[in-house]
Amino acid sequence: MPSTLIGADPASAALTLDGLTVDFAGFRAVDTVSTVIESGELRVLLGANGAGKTTLMDLVSGKTRPTTGRVFLGDIEITGLEEHRIAQAGLGRKFQIPSVFRDLSVRRNLEVASCRNPGVFANLRLGFSLAQTRRVEEILAVVGLESKQEVEAGSLSHGETQWLELGMLMAQDPKVILLDEPTAGMTEAETMKTAAIIKAMRGRHTIVVVEHDMAFVREIASRITVMHLGRILAEGPIAEIETNPDVRAAYLGSKGIQ
Amino acid sequence: MKLSKRGLNTAAYVVFIALILAAPLVFDVFWLNRLSKYLVFGMLGAAIALSWGYAGVLNLGQGLFFGLGAYAIAMSLKLASATSLAQGSDTPIPDFMLWNAEPGAPTELCCITQGSFLWIPFQHTWFGILMGIVLPVVVALALGLIMFRKRISGVFISIITLAVVLLVRLLIVQAQPLTNGFNGLTDLGYLTVLGLEFDPYMPQTYYLIAISLALVLIGTRMLVETRSGLILQAIRDDDRRARFLGFDVPRYQAFFFCVSAAISGYAGMLYVMASEFASPTFMDLSFSITMVVWAAVGGRNSVLGACIGALLINMIEATVSETPALMEAWRVVIGLAFVFAVLFLPRGLAGLAMSLRDWLVARSAAEPRSLAEPAPAEERS
Numbered sequence: 001m002p003s004t005l006i007g008a009d010p011a012s013a014a015l016t017l018d019g020l021t022v023d024f025a026g027f028r029a030v031d032t033v034s035t036v037i038e039s040g041e042l043r044v045l046l047g048a049n050g051a052g053k054t055t056l057m058d059l060v061s062g063k064t065r066p067t068t069g070r071v072f073l074g075d076i077e078i079t080g081l082e083e084h085r086i087a088q089a090g091l092g093r094k095f096q097i098p099s100v101f102r103d104l105s106v107r108r109n110l111e112v113a114s115c116r117n118p119g120v121f122a123n124l125r126l127g128f129s130l131a132q133t134r135r136v137e138e139i140l141a142v143v144g145l146e147s148k149q150e151v152e153a154g155s156l157s158h159g160e161t162q163w164l165e166l167g168m169l170m171a172q173d174p175k176v177i178l179l180d181e182p183t184a185g186m187t188e189a190e191t192m193k194t195a196a197i198i199k200a201m202r203g204r205h206t207i208v209v210v211e212h213d214m215a216f217v218r219e220i221a222s223r224i225t226v227m228h229l230g231r232i233l234a235e236g237p238i239a240e241i242e243t244n245p246d247v248r249a250a251y252l253g254s255k256g257i258q
Numbered sequence: 259m260k261l262s263k264r265g266l267n268t269a270a271y272v273v274f275i276a277l278i279l280a281a282p283l284v285f286d287v288f289w290l291n292r293l294s295k296y297l298v299f300g301m302l303g304a305a306i307a308l309s310w311g312y313a314g315v316l317n318l319g320q321g322l323f324f325g326l327g328a329y330a331i332a333m334s335l336k337l338a339s340a341t342s343l344a345q346g347s348d349t350p351i352p353d354f355m356l357w358n359a360e361p362g363a364p365t366e367l368c369c370i371t372q373g374s375f376l377w378i379p380f381q382h383t384w385f386g387i388l389m390g391i392v393l394p395v396v397v398a399l400a401l402g403l404i405m406f407r408k409r410i411s412g413v414f415i416s417i418i419t420l421a422v423v424l425l426v427r428l429l430i431v432q433a434q435p436l437t438n439g440f441n442g443l444t445d446l447g448y449l450t451v452l453g454l455e456f457d458p459y460m461p462q463t464y465y466l467i468a469i470s471l472a473l474v475l476i477g478t479r480m481l482v483e484t485r486s487g488l489i490l491q492a493i494r495d496d497d498r499r500a501r502f503l504g505f506d507v508p509r510y511q512a513f514f515f516c517v518s519a520a521i522s523g524y525a526g527m528l529y530v531m532a533s534e535f536a537s538p539t540f541m542d543l544s545f546s547i548t549m550v551v552w553a554a555v556g557g558r559n560s561v562l563g564a565c566i567g568a569l570l571i572n573m574i575e576a577t578v579s580e581t582p583a584l585m586e587a588w589r590v591v592i593g594l595a596f597v598f599a600v601l602f603l604p605r606g607l608a609g610l611a612m613s614l615r616d617w618l619v620a621r622s623a624a625e626p627r628s629l630a631e632p633a634p635a636e637e638r639s
Contacts, residue, residue, distance in 0.1 A: 099499040104488070120506075121513075126485075
């Protein structure tokens with residue numbers, strides 16, 4: 001475990017960031033970010049546009065390589081590994097722009113996501129196990145897409161596509177899940193349904209979610225990390241964050257969390 | 259009767275395979291030989307469907323793999339021909355090597371022309387057969403791993419494969435003493451395996467090709483139904499999503515690229531048996547592009563559709579080419595067919611067939627259900 005994070009209980013840490021920094025030709029989009037996300041926690045990442053939230057997710061999930069700093073998934077170091085290796089280590093990620101397999105049916109999308117073994121030769125067989133099929137059906141029920149399971153994913157509505165992608169993450173069943181603005185572009189009703197789905201995922205997975213919608217944050221959050229200009233500005237339970245003067249000044253405005 | 263999508267799909271394969279196996283009852287040897295060549299093209303259509311339709315990799319150099327397979331077996335058959343045995347040496351020597359040899363060069367495969375030693379193992383027919391698959395697969399693996407690891411996709415893959423097939427074609431034409439250059443390998447012997455001689459104008463050659471096509475069609479269809487086949491289609495739709503689900507995307511792409519190459523190499527071998535020559539024209543750009551047109555018209559998302567597309571276009575072409583005036587116009591017709599397919603039938607003829615299938619299934623499901631009959635199983639296309 002990284003020495004700078006004394007006080008964190010290594011047994012319960014699901015995701016540990018240690019001095020994570022990325023430098024894009026002199027611009028530090030993420031600057032020495034350190035935090036420990038406990039196993040089973042649901043952490044919300046707040047911050048204005050350009051605060052470095054999505055870049056931080058890119059660094060953790062392997063899309064971008066950090067300049068310095070380290071990332072641990074449990075006690076496995078995943079810094080700078082290829083995306084699929086990080087995913088195999090137990091990290092799942094949902095993108096801001098929903099990304100699903102458009103020409104495959106909803107059910108097929110979930111089945112693909114539920115393939116435990118990543119190898120091409122290991123998967124040269126027909127059909128799925130009973131356990132897999134059962135799990136896929138459970139997930140279809142959780143995300144409310146049972147009636148659309150044979151529909152091509154490309155013809156789903158925006159909200160349904162987001163839910164399908166959440167379902168794919170459930171099928172993938174990683175230890176830690178990163179969600180980048182899962183309610184972007186959703187109606188209020190859709191947002192609340194998304195909150196319900198994320199709550200259902202809680203406990204089974206450790207979740208880090210980037211979100212702007214404060215009603216949604218209040219609905220789901222236990223702990224909040226606020227980022228500002230690439231750095232962590234504050235971290236704590238929602239009540240503490242709401243009253244933190246730095247956070248008010250930098251992000252929330254003098255009126256507090258609305 | 260209740261119809262299911264899967265049932266109708268299977269029926270289409272069964273009918274097609276039955277038809278090609280029954281063809282010798284109707285056609286004379288001349289037409290049977292022609293048809294066997296078209297079946298080989300049908301196999302190429304299936305290979306294109308696998309790589310273009312299912313993997314999203316538009317290979318404009320499929321002729322490379324076809325040509326490698328063709329040359330590999332043609333080398334063995336050339337050495338097995340009567341003329342090669344009658345060049346005044348104990349071992350067979352291709353006639354063109356004598357024409358291209360330096361004065362005073364020994365009449366031996368080891369050193370008659372530069373590089374002629376490469377022909378030595380091809381004296382064993384099985385080696386030629388083996389190389390007909392191994393060479394295309396090795397080339398596809400190397401090319402595929404480089405392209406897919408570098409995350410090259412879309413039109414850039416088409417440009418690279420196009421360049422590679424032209425490069426190899428140039429090498430073959432230039433290496434006249436080794437390959438007979440422009441003229442290709444002609445005057446070949448018959449393939450003899452286990453005492454069975456495959457004369458291109460005998461039914462056994464037709465049956466070999468027809469059965470091969472049937473097996474390739476069934477095999478490819480099964481392959482895309484496997485989990486790996488599904489993951490491949492997922493990668494085609496969104497490779498980033500697949501990566502973040504933990505799949506090693508380049509491996510999947512390279513594997514199926516190799517399968518497509520193996521099918522093409524095998525098709526190249528069968529074509530040599532039916533046509534008795536191998537030529538650098540197999541690696542012409544126009545041939546590789548023609549294959550893509552077959553698949554586009556037939557339906558690139560359907561293995562059988564792309565195969566039937568190839569068959570149909572070639573059979574129409576054969577009929578039309580009897581009339582000289584139409585022969586010239588034919589190229590225009592092919593071009594227009596491609597444009598038409600891209601604009602109005604993006605899923606090709608197979609797309610039409612699938613719409614018809616879905617309509618039939620829906621209609622049969624709407625019929626009043628008889629007692630205790632189970633609902634039709636929901637199947638995908």
